[in-house]
Amino acid sequence: xxxxxxxxxxxxxxxxxxxxxxxxxxMSSFKTNAEIFAGPFELPSKWSLDNYTSALDAHPIxxxxxxxxxxxxxxxxxxxxxxxxxxxxxxxxxxxxRLAYLYLMFGILLxxxxxxxxxxxxxxxxxxxxxxxxxxxxxxxxxxxxxxxIIKVYVxxxxxxxxxxxxxxxxxxxxxxRRIVVPLSVPGVVTAGIFLMxxxxxxxxxxxxxxxxxxxxxxxxxxxxFLTTYAAQYPQAFAATVMxxxxxxxxxxFLSNRVIAGMTAGSVK
Amino acid sequence: MSNRRHAYLYLAPGAALVTLFLVGPxxxxxxxxxxxxxxxxxxxxxxxxxxxxxxxxxxFRQAVGNTIKWAAxxxxxxxxxxxxxxxxxxxxxxxxxxxxxxxFLPSVISTTAIAFLWYFILHVDLGxxxxxxxxxxxxSLTRAWLFDPSTALISTxxxxxxxxxxxxxxxxxxxxxxxxxVYEAAVLDGASTLRQELSITIPLIRRGIALQCLFVIAxxxxxxxxxxxxxxxxxxxxxxxxxxxxYRQMMTANQYGLAAAAGVVTLVLGAAMVAAVFVFxxxxxxx
Numbered sequence: 341x342x343x344x345x346x347x348x349x350x351x352x353x354x355x356x357x358x359x360x361x362x363x364x365x366x367m368s369s370f371k372t373n374a375e376i377f378a379g380p381f382e383l384p385s386k387w388s389l390d391n392y393t394s395a396l397d398a399h400p401i402x403x404x405x406x407x408x409x410x411x412x413x414x415x416x417x418x419x420x421x422x423x424x425x426x427x428x429x430x431x432x433x434x435x436x437x438r439l440a441y442l443y444l445m446f447g448i449l450l451x452x453x454x455x456x457x458x459x460x461x462x463x464x465x466x467x468x469x470x471x472x473x474x475x476x477x478x479x480x481x482x483x484x485x486x487x488x489x490i491i492k493v494y495v496x497x498x499x500x501x502x503x504x505x506x507x508x509x510x511x512x513x514x515x516x517x518r519r520i521v522v523p524l525s526v527p528g529v530v531t532a533g534i535f536l537m538x539x540x541x542x543x544x545x546x547x548x549x550x551x552x553x554x555x556x557x558x559x560x561x562x563x564x565x566f567l568t569t570y571a572a573q574y575p576q577a578f579a580a581t582v583m584x585x586x587x588x589x590x591x592x593x594f595l596s597n598r599v600i601a602g603m604t605a606g607s608v609k
Numbered sequence: 610m611s612n613r614r615h616a617y618l619y620l621a622p623g624a625a626l627v628t629l630f631l632v633g634p635x636x637x638x639x640x641x642x643x644x645x646x647x648x649x650x651x652x653x654x655x656x657x658x659x660x661x662x663x664x665x666x667x668x669f670r671q672a673v674g675n676t677i678k679w680a681a682x683x684x685x686x687x688x689x690x691x692x693x694x695x696x697x698x699x700x701x702x703x704x705x706x707x708x709x710x711x712x713f714l715p716s717v718i719s720t721t722a723i724a725f726l727w728y729f730i731l732h733v734d735l736g737x738x739x740x741x742x743x744x745x746x747x748x749s750l751t752r753a754w755l756f757d758p759s760t761a762l763i764s765t766x767x768x769x770x771x772x773x774x775x776x777x778x779x780x781x782x783x784x785x786x787x788x789x790x791v792y793e794a795a796v797l798d799g800a801s802t803l804r805q806e807l808s809i810t811i812p813l814i815r816r817g818i819a820l821q822c823l824f825v826i827a828x829x830x831x832x833x834x835x836x837x838x839x840x841x842x843x844x845x846x847x848x849x850x851x852x853x854x855x856y857r858q859m860m861t862a863n864q865y866g867l868a869a870a871a872g873v874v875t876l877v878l879g880a881a882m883v884a885a886v887f888v889f890x891x892x893x894x895x896x
Contacts (some may be wrong), residue, residue, distance in 0.1 A: 343802060347697050351708050354694060357771050358711055364737050365726050373612045380740035400784045422622035432612060444623050447631035449823065449828035453852045453877045454872035457865050458637035459630065461648075481630025513615045542719035545777060545852065551858065560721040564838065567725070576734060579874035581725045585718050598708050599717060604778050 494528025
């Protein structure tokens with residue numbers, strides 16, 4: 341009895357601390373400045389989108405959102421392509437395959453934030469500073485071990501007989517990759533894709549050191565403008581925060597099981 | 610061309626990514642850490658002078674201490690909470706799927722947005738926390754949570770502590786691999802649920818718990834958004850951690866050599882904490 345009560349207290353307690361802050365945020369994003377400073381749980385006097393339109397006028401949020409999307413999609417694509425190729429190569433054992441595997445997994449636990457200095461200069465010297473492609477490539481690199489781990493698990497489940505049969509039929513090394521490995525890895529690609537895009541979408545540190553203006557800044561970087569330059573414009577800042585949150589939450593609402601599976605896929609072993 | 614030659618060709622893109630963005634930067638980091646450099650001209654080799662300077666810098670010492678506190682809070686507060694909820698939901702009580710979906714929600718939201726949200730919640734004038742305390746008659750407890758030296762650090766860690774979704778799902782997955790028969794004898798003996806969790810479930814998922822600790826430690830070394838957005842490392846350096854310290858040395862002080870040396874310390878500290886987890890796991894395996 342006490343056990344059951346305790347269970348429900350825990351579950352409801354965590355539900356409250358998880359949900360209430362977000363509800364408060366959304367509600368506040370519709371309030372006027374005066375209302376925000378008044379009661380925390382009173383409904384806004386009118387539900388208008390004024391805060392949202394003025395936030396969109398103040399800073400190019402839509403451009404930030406587009407940059408975030410381009411960077412997330414590009415980096416996920418590069419990581420997935422490289423992971424598929426490498427996983428296929430490692431299906432066949434050869435002299436250095438174990439070493440190659442360890443090399444590719446190198447960095448899975450590295451605190452990559454420690455690398456901002458060298459990576460900053462690498463990107464600057466390569467001429468990709470302040471460009472979505474620079475940020476995208478860096479993400480593809482630092483998130484590669486994570487993506488590779490997920491993809492490899494799927495590629496490894498392809499039955500060897502299938503590859504062997506194709507080879508006997510005269511399919512070349514490349515043809516087997518294109519016609520068997522890639523199609524059969526689609527579920528893994530989707531899982532890794534969701535995870536990698538979320539990682540890239542949510543990253544802040546590299547995005548802020550590698551970019552300079554709205555041509556390449558992501559929504560995570562851009563949203564900070566509302567705190568630094570519009571210190572008094574809390575309603576706008578609330579609205580901007582909501583806009584930064586909405587895209588991944590929408591994906592989650594429709595695909596929650598896949599997202600949960602994708603985000604924890606690398607950790608099940 | 611033989612298959613082996615093809616294999617190297619297929620490995621090349623992945624190897625290039627790892628070399629360019631992980632291995633190369635690590636080598637460069639170690640070298641840069643032994644130079645004095647403001648970003649232009651040639652780096653001047655100074656040996657271990659940067660490390661000496663770091664050790665003498667109170668901000669840096671505070672940053673190391675705070676990073677260790679992030680890891681400690683993750684391992685000793687956050688992870689037990691993840692475990693508690695995972696144990697409850699793994700028994701599939703009513704609405705368990707709903708709870709799982711809700712608890713995981715913050716994991717898909719950027720840390721930046723969460724840091725913003727909690728900056729507002731803890732805000733002295735408009736924050737939900739102070740307003741709520743006033744409404745329920747605990748007005749005396751209200752304070753500027755993020756600016757009060759005694760509460761600043763824990764306030765920046767609060768969202769990290771209570772958003773348990775990721776660790777919860779990780780541990781639930783581990784629990785789900787335990788076959789039901791394992792519990793049969795215990796149930797026949799009349800062992801309570803608590804007893805079963807303590808002497809069957811937890812020992813069986815010790816590797817999952819160790820993995821969760823590794824993730825949490827990796828996060829502690831990476832944590833940047835909370836101090837950056839909520840406090841800018843202040844008051845004083847109360848909330849400065851290694852990630853934020855490196856960022857500041859680099860972006861505001863242009864001390865690239867010093868920033869790199871701090872990066873090397875981060876790597877070493879990370880390796881030491883990971884090693885500690887393995888030592889504990891080993892001991893648990895033998896016991």
